[in-house]
Amino acid sequence: GLHPELMPKHVAVIMDGNGRWAKNKGLQPWDGHRAGVEALREIVELCGKWGIQVLTVFAFSTDNWIRPKIEIDFLLNLFERTLKSELETLAKNNVRISIIGDSSKLPKSLLKVINEVEEVTKNNTRLQLIVAVGYSGKYDVLQACRGIAQRVKDGEIEVEEIDEKLIEQELETNCTEFPYPDLLIRTSGELRVSNFLLWQLAYTELFFAQELWPDFGRSGFIEALMSFQQRQRRFGGRKS
Numbered sequence: 272g273l274h275p276e277l278m279p280k281h282v283a284v285i286m287d288g289n290g291r292w293a294k295n296k297g298l299q300p301w302d303g304h305r306a307g308v309e310a311l312r313e314i315v316e317l318c319g320k321w322g323i324q325v326l327t328v329f330a331f332s333t334d335n336w337i338r339p340k341i342e343i344d345f346l347l348n349l350f351e352r353t354l355k356s357e358l359e360t361l362a363k364n365n366v367r368i369s370i371i372g373d374s375s376k377l378p379k380s381l382l383k384v385i386n387e388v389e390e391v392t393k394n395n396t397r398l399q400l401i402v403a404v405g406y407s408g409k410y411d412v413l414q415a416c417r418g419i420a421q422r423v424k425d426g427e428i429e430v431e432e433i434d435e436k437l438i439e440q441e442l443e444t445n446c447t448e449f450p451y452p453d454l455l456i457r458t459s460g461e462l463r464v465s466n467f468l469l470w471q472l473a474y475t476e477l478f479f480a481q482e483l484w485p486d487f488g489r490s491g492f493i494e495a496l497m498s499f500q501q502r503q504r505r506f507g508g509r510k511s
């Protein structure tokens with residue numbers, strides 16, 4: 272079974288497979304995304320129950336903008352409706368939610384809801400749910416470089432002061448206590464990172480689940496966590 276003391280502090284998830292799940296059932300991709308929200312709701316609940324402190328999920332990549340407009344419009348509207356409908360539950364369950372990513376292309380109405388849910392839940396302490404929307408690892412590193420360059424240009428910092436800590440501050444990880452995911456789970460059998468968190472995954476344990484995201488639930492999550500708990504993490508060192 273699971274050992275509470277070996278629970279990861281920060282879990283990251285690439286929720287993949289919604290489209291194939293829908294196709295297998297003769298449905299439209301957005302039916303898969305709708306089912307995907309139910310899967311996310313279950314995993315959030317389990318994280319809260321099992322004492323996982325941070326859950327970062329990949330909901331929409333900077334590279335997903337090339338999808339058909341109808342699917343993008345559905346997804347953006349789904350995010351807005353879900354944030355609104357889940358706000359009360361998140362607040363009741365002491366979950367702090369924040370959104371990371373390039374918000375410049377998001378509709379004003381979605382931005383408004385994002386600001387509201389971040390504000391309402393900002394002092395919650397049980398679980399931090401970070402939803403990456405319009406995010407990618409390369410976008411994150413790029414915006415951090417620009418931020419640091421501007422601070423040097425403004426004379427705020429010297430080039431010599433640029434260190435890993437400073438980069439971490441400029442990245443959009445948005446989590447000071449546990450910035451580095453201990454475990455990354457990707458569903459649907461794909462074996463790639465797909466421009467998700469990059470800097471932050473330096474020593475993250477990877478777990479690839481066969482289930483399509485809408486089918487990933489308690490049993491799949493337990494399997495991933497049990498695999499994690501059996502790993503020997505050396506962070507580049509040598510087992511003493």
Ligand SMILES: CC(C)CCOP(=O)(O)OP(=O)(O)O
Pocket residue numbers: 286287288289290291292300329330331332335346459
């Ligand atoms: C937007 C993102 C959460 C969607 C994940 O599922 P997907 O649409 O990539 O599904 P497929 O890989 O099966 O097409």
Ligand SMILES: [Mg+2]
Pocket residue numbers: 287288289
């Ligand atoms: Mg996919």
